[in-house]
Amino acid sequence: MFENLSDRLGGVFDRLTKQGALSEDDVTAAMREVRVALLEADVSLPVAREFVKKVTQKATGAAVTKSITPGQQVVKIVHDELIKVLQGEGEPDVLRIDNPPAPILMVGLQGSGKTTTTAKLAKRLKDREKKRVLMASLDTNRPAAMEQLAILGQQVGVDTLPIVKGETAVQIAKRAKQQATLGGYDVYMLDTAGRLHIDEVLMDEVQAVRDVANPRETLLVVDGLTGQDAVNVATEFDGKVGISGVVLTRMDGDGRGGAALSMRAVTGKPIRFVGLGEKMDAIETFDAQRIAGRILGMGDIVALVEKAQEVLEVEQAERMMKRFQKGLFNMNDLKNQLEQMQKMGGMQSIMGMMPGMNKMAKQAKAAGLDDKAIGHQVALINSMTKKERANPDLLQASRKKRIAAGAGLDVAELNRLLKMQKQMADTMKKLGKMGKGAMLKQAMR
Ligand code: GDP
Numbered sequence: 001m002f003e004n005l006s007d008r009l010g011g012v013f014d015r016l017t018k019q020g021a022l023s024e025d026d027v028t029a030a031m032r033e034v035r036v037a038l039l040e041a042d043v044s045l046p047v048a049r050e051f052v053k054k055v056t057q058k059a060t061g062a063a064v065t066k067s068i069t070p071g072q073q074v075v076k077i078v079h080d081e082l083i084k085v086l087q088g089e090g091e092p093d094v095l096r097i098d099n100p101p102a103p104i105l106m107v108g109l110q111g112s113g114k115t116t117t118t119a120k121l122a123k124r125l126k127d128r129e130k131k132r133v134l135m136a137s138l139d140t141n142r143p144a145a146m147e148q149l150a151i152l153g154q155q156v157g158v159d160t161l162p163i164v165k166g167e168t169a170v171q172i173a174k175r176a177k178q179q180a181t182l183g184g185y186d187v188y189m190l191d192t193a194g195r196l197h198i199d200e201v202l203m204d205e206v207q208a209v210r211d212v213a214n215p216r217e218t219l220l221v222v223d224g225l226t227g228q229d230a231v232n233v234a235t236e237f238d239g240k241v242g243i244s245g246v247v248l249t250r251m252d253g254d255g256r257g258g259a260a261l262s263m264r265a266v267t268g269k270p271i272r273f274v275g276l277g278e279k280m281d282a283i284e285t286f287d288a289q290r291i292a293g294r295i296l297g298m299g300d301i302v303a304l305v306e307k308a309q310e311v312l313e314v315e316q317a318e319r320m321m322k323r324f325q326k327g328l329f330n331m332n333d334l335k336n337q338l339e340q341m342q343k344m345g346g347m348q349s350i351m352g353m354m355p356g357m358n359k360m361a362k363q364a365k366a367a368g369l370d371d372k373a374i375g376h377q378v379a380l381i382n383s384m385t386k387k388e389r390a391n392p393d394l395l396q397a398s399r400k401k402r403i404a405a406g407a408g409l410d411v412a413e414l415n416r417l418l419k420m421q422k423q424m425a426d427t428m429k430k431l432g433k434m435g436k437g438a439m440l441k442q443a444m445r
Pocket of ligand 1: 108109110111112113114115116117194248249250251252253274275276277278282
């Protein structure tokens with residue numbers, strides 16, 4: 001399903017790649033196609049819509065560096081946004097298994113790969129974290145499923161709770177807890193029964209088990225190939241049982257991440273692991289970067305743009321450093337700095353890393369210099385002629401009036417800007433005389 005998305009996006013970007021400049025219409029047209037492609041790949045409508053909105057905002061008017069095409073720039077923006085959607089905010093990527101024995105509840109539909117995943121995770125905990133793990137199957141309806149877990153346990157060298165016929169799921173859960181405590185296990189994993197579809201009986205049972213076990217982690221296992229269905233299943237389970245994370249299986253198949261994209265956005269639950277095959281070590285922690293790469297399938301372009309941006313930033317910084325060392329700081333320099341601040345979205349920009357800039361950033365913050373104020377200042381500088389920018393001393397009353405009017409602002413605001421530039425230039429001159437060492441020292445403050 002994502003093969004298709006990647007192909008379609010490829011076409012869209014190809015067309016952009018061949019154009020010289022990126023206009024708003026180009027972006028809008030491209031994004032319309034991106035949206036359709038996402039929907040066809042079974043990404044939910046609100047997620048696709050939100051995604052396209054964000055990318056459009058970022059792509060329109062984005063600075064395009066010389067060595068890359070606008071199309072390539074858009075690829076990078078789409079890529080970064082994909083990562084953001086997939087990643088969520090600072091989730092824990094390790095399982096919470098302190099306070100032994102820590103219960104982990106495994107839930108999901110039948111055939112999702114729940115039992116396989118239980119054994120895979122148990123093996124991982126044993127091999128990588130040297131944990132003693134006990135697994136128990138709670139699938140009282142399917143003796144074969146219980147057998148399956150026992151066999152997998154033997155395969156990976158993890159103990160399973162002996163099977164006792166006639167017990168209910170809750171009874172097995174209690175026995176697992178007891179055995180885990182007495183046996184000195186670090187973790188016990190409860191592989192709950194799955195059904196083909198979500199039904200009341202199943203949910204009641206899982207809830208009852210949850211109440212007995214009080215799990216530290218409740219992991220939902222879903223088939224990554226089922227796209228939107230996987231997201232619906234996750235929403236259901238989270239509503240009824242409460243889940244702490246998702247494991248997407250069959251990510252080795254043709255599905256290229258469609259479910260992953262909606263999963264995080266719709267459920268708000270982190271994807272913790274992905275299953276990548278039938279073998280017992282075919283599981284990995286979820287890596288948003290890698291999945292975004294698979295969805296887009298354009299790693300080369302992304303790498304190219306990253307490189308170009310790096311080079312450009314270094315070049316710019318070096319050029320400015322040289323000017324500052326000579327004690328030069330005109331309106332162009334100030335504009336550059338202000339735009340950096342806008343781009344970085346705040347005062348913690350690279351300004352803080354430049355000589356004298358740290359101080360200025362602090363002053364600016366204290367003076368309540370917000371995004372709006374920065375916008376005004378940039379508008380004022382834009383309203384100046386080339387000559388005026390290079391030499392602000394030219395600005396007398398009539399010129400000031402013209403500039404302020406051009407930006408639709410007061411002369412008072414322009415005066416504040418001039419004062420700021422003067423202070424900066426003075427600082428630069430002083431620092432320039434003191435030499436490079438003093439500049440670095442200042443930068444460290
Ligand atoms: P359960 O009914 O949810 O417990 O599902 P099983 O664990 O029995 O898995 C069903 C089938 O899916 C088995 O044949 C597994 O080997 C297979 N399977 C599980 N996870 C993956 C995966 O990540 N990739 C692939 N290709 N197959 C998987």
